[in-house]
Amino acid sequence: xxxxxxxxxxxxxxxxxxxxxxxxxxxxxxxxxxxxxxxxxxxxxxxxxxxxxxxxxxxxxxxxxxxxxxxxxxxxxxxxxxxxxxxxxxxxxxxxxxxxxxxxxxxxxxxxxxxxxxxxxxxxxxxxxxxxxxxxxxxxxxxxxxxxxxxxxxxxxxxxxxxxxxxxxxxxxxxxxxxxxxxxxxxxxxxxxxxxxxxxxxxxxxxxxxxxxxxxxxxxxxxxxxxxxxxxxxxxxxxxxxxxxxxxxxxxxxxxxxxxxxxxxxxxxxxxxxxxxxxxxxxxxxxxxxxxxxxxxxxxxxxxxxxxxxxxxxxxxxxxxxxxxxxxxxxxxxxxxxxxxxxxxxxxxxxxxxxxxxxxxxxxxxxxxxxxxxxxxxxxxxxxxxxxxxxxxxxxxxxxxxxxxxxxxxxxxxxxxxxxxxxxxxxxxxxxxxxxxxxxxxxxxxxxxxxxxxxxxxxxxxxxxxxxxxxxxxxxxxxxxxxxxxxxxxxxxxxxxxxxxxxxxxxxxxxxxxxxxxxxx
Numbered sequence: 001x002x003x004x005x006x007x008x009x010x011x012x013x014x015x016x017x018x019x020x021x022x023x024x025x026x027x028x029x030x031x032x033x034x035x036x037x038x039x040x041x042x043x044x045x046x047x048x049x050x051x052x053x054x055x056x057x058x059x060x061x062x063x064x065x066x067x068x069x070x071x072x073x074x075x076x077x078x079x080x081x082x083x084x085x086x087x088x089x090x091x092x093x094x095x096x097x098x099x100x101x102x103x104x105x106x107x108x109x110x111x112x113x114x115x116x117x118x119x120x121x122x123x124x125x126x127x128x129x130x131x132x133x134x135x136x137x138x139x140x141x142x143x144x145x146x147x148x149x150x151x152x153x154x155x156x157x158x159x160x161x162x163x164x165x166x167x168x169x170x171x172x173x174x175x176x177x178x179x180x181x182x183x184x185x186x187x188x189x190x191x192x193x194x195x196x197x198x199x200x201x202x203x204x205x206x207x208x209x210x211x212x213x214x215x216x217x218x219x220x221x222x223x224x225x226x227x228x229x230x231x232x233x234x235x236x237x238x239x240x241x242x243x244x245x246x247x248x249x250x251x252x253x254x255x256x257x258x259x260x261x262x263x264x265x266x267x268x269x270x271x272x273x274x275x276x277x278x279x280x281x282x283x284x285x286x287x288x289x290x291x292x293x294x295x296x297x298x299x300x301x302x303x304x305x306x307x308x309x310x311x312x313x314x315x316x317x318x319x320x321x322x323x324x325x326x327x328x329x330x331x332x333x334x335x336x337x338x339x340x341x342x343x344x345x346x347x348x349x350x351x352x353x354x355x356x357x358x359x360x361x362x363x364x365x366x367x368x369x370x371x372x373x374x375x376x377x378x379x380x381x382x383x384x385x386x387x388x389x390x391x392x393x394x395x396x397x398x399x400x401x402x403x404x405x406x407x408x409x410x411x412x413x414x415x416x417x418x419x420x421x422x423x424x425x426x427x428x429x430x431x432x433x434x435x436x437x438x439x440x441x442x443x444x445x446x447x448x449x450x451x452x453x454x455x456x457x458x459x460x461x462x463x464x465x466x467x468x469x470x471x472x473x474x475x476x477x478x479x480x481x482x483x484x485x486x487x488x489x490x491x492x493x494x495x496x497x498x499x500x501x502x503x504x505x506x507x508x509x510x511x512x513x514x515x516x517x518x519x520x521x
Contacts, residue, residue, distance in 0.1 A: 039373035040071050045490045047071060049381035052521045053340065054078060054372070055159035057394025060401045060482040062159065075372060078160035079198060079365040089404035090155045097144045099186035105286040108212070111137065111183050112267045138182040145186030146422040147408040153393045155402065164197035164364070165189065166389060167339055169423075170430035172208040172240060174217040176423035180267075184213040185423045201332060201362035202323040205240065209319060212265040212287040218428060221264035223257060224294035233257035235428050241322040243331030248303065255300040259307060259314045262295030281311045329357035333367060335433070340371060341380045343434045349376040382490075384521050385435035388418035391447060394521070395513050396461070399454050399476035405461040406472065414450050418443060448514045455509030478509045491517055 041047035051066055052058045054075065066074045086094070094100055099107070114137070118130035153162045169189055176182045192211040196204035208214050215221055218232035233256035237248050266272075266289040274282045278292035290312045297309040303321055307314050322328060333353035337345030352374070353367050360366040371377055386394065392414050396405070415421050418438070425431050453459045457475040464470045488496070495515045502508035512518065 039075070044486070046378065046381065048486055048490055053381060056153050056163060056390065057397040059397040060480065063482060063486055065157070078158065079369060081158035081161050084156040084158045086155050087402055087404045090151050094148050094151060097148060099141060099144045099148070104184065104187040108180065108183050108267060108287055109269060111180060138180060142176050142182035142185060142423065145189065146412050148186065149189060149422055150393065150408050150411050154396050161194065161197050165194040168193050168197055168204060171335065172214065173425050173428055173430035174213045174423065175426050177426070179216050181213050181217060188213040198365040199363070201364055202319065205323050206319055209315070210288050215263065215265050220260055223261050225261050225296040228254070228257050228261070230254060230257040233260055237322065239429055241331070242325055242327040246325070246327035246331060252303055255302045256318060258296045258298070258300050259302065259318050262291045263315060264289055264291065283312055323362055326358065329354040333357055336367060337371060338433050341377055342384055346376045349374050382520050385439055386519055386521050387431070387438045388415055388420040390521060391519065392450070395450065395454055399478060400474065403474060406464050407461055409465065410460045417446050451513035452510045455513055456506045476509055478512050479505065491515070
């Protein structure tokens with residue numbers, strides 16, 4: 001080591017501290033007056049920065065995609081994606097999962113049977129073992145769901161859809177620890193969230209309202225006439241649609257709770273006994289159930305309008321009104337802009353996005369098109385601090401491109417260490433989107449540990465679980481053509497100098513993965 005060369009730990013500490021601050025905009029976006037083509041990158045470095053923002057993180061494959069298609073065609077394909085084609089080894093991992101093979105209702109009914117059987121065991125030790133087996137099976141199903149989620153984030157070519165799936169999963173948050181939600185979160189993400197992530201907000205809202213994971217999490221299965229539970233009604237307006245300042249009253253919460261009476265789940269094989277006069281109104285779709293015996297059939301006054309008491313149709317009327325409210329358009333647009341642009345997005349941008357939301361009847365892809373084509377979006381590039389999910393997924397994408405990992409366990413463990421495990425937010429508000437929530441010194445220290453683990457090639461991503469684990473050699477080749485042709489120009493002089501001082505390939509990888517640029521998008 002030369003005398004003037006910084007010690008690796010000191011150098012890395014400097015890089016990590018720098019990571020807490022804004023990089024000032026990777027690629028040097030031009031001011032609005034200098035952007036002749038709305039939406040298209042003004043230079044190659046800015047194109048990389050835009051790709052970093054639209055995807056979970058840049059890698060060689062995504063750069064080739066943009067180069068082959070051109071930016072505008074690439075963005076349109078992201079906004080309106082077709083079926084994702086995954087690497088065969090990744091698709092095989094997903095196809096082998098129980099949650100991919102067994103429909104939700106069959107899976108949950110089977111688990112309910114196991115729960116009841118364990119409760120009926122008379123011998124204490126056998127009872128404890130049966131209950132332990134039941135809990136371990138729930139844990140296994142939840143881990144399958146989280147594994148499938150991160151594999152799609154890393155390998156799906158539909159990167160924007162995957163980002164939006166996480167965004168909406170966080171917006172319509174459920175916590176896997178409640179009841180038997182560990183058996184439901186995989187279906188909730190795959191069938192209620194992902195298919196509607198870029199479509200009509202009204203369809204997405206309806207899918208979450210009718211999913212048993214949401215109904216169980218926010219206690220609407222306990223909501224019945226003369227036994228009103230307001231929990232879901234309040235969060236449906238405050239967190240999911242209108243926003244806390246959306247102009248609704250406590251009376252509106254109570255009336256929406258009345259509208260939601262009878263909307264719940266049925267975890268058994270049999271239908272309830274319904275009064276003959278109401279039998280035609282009974283609805284069961286999978287685990288979702290509308291039980292007219294439990295519904296309040298009185299008229300309601302909701303958001304200044306009379307909702308005639310007539311059963312499940314009342315809910316559709318309420319969701320129509322909520323999804324098409326100007327308050328919802330503004331609240332959702334503001335939250336999308338916070339996620340993609342910055343903590344305090346410019347109000348003119350939010351207003352334009354909200355106008356698109358209303359004119360398109362809540363078409364999410366159109367709202368995003370307005371945002372991505374804005375000068376405010378370009379000005380924000382490189383300044384948005386990555387939350388743990390973005391950091392972990394972008395590090396793996398950059399390090400291994402389309403090389404299939406064998407074990408997503410390390411990624412899930414890293415997310416837990418940084419306080420953002422999938423389906424792990426206990427409160428219904430979802431994980432915070434603000435930069436300050438994730439930029440603490442402790443967080444940065446953990447990120448360096450992750451960078452060093454990946455950079456040294458010992459991350460465990462290529463080691464299978466089980467009694468006879470297999471491991472493949474997979475040293476990350478970060479000093480690649482992608483780096484020299486595309487990434488190097490976007491790095492600051494300090495980062496390039498640090499990389500030049502690296503003594504080994506492992507150290508070089510660690511420096512890049514812990515650089516300020518890697519902490520921002």
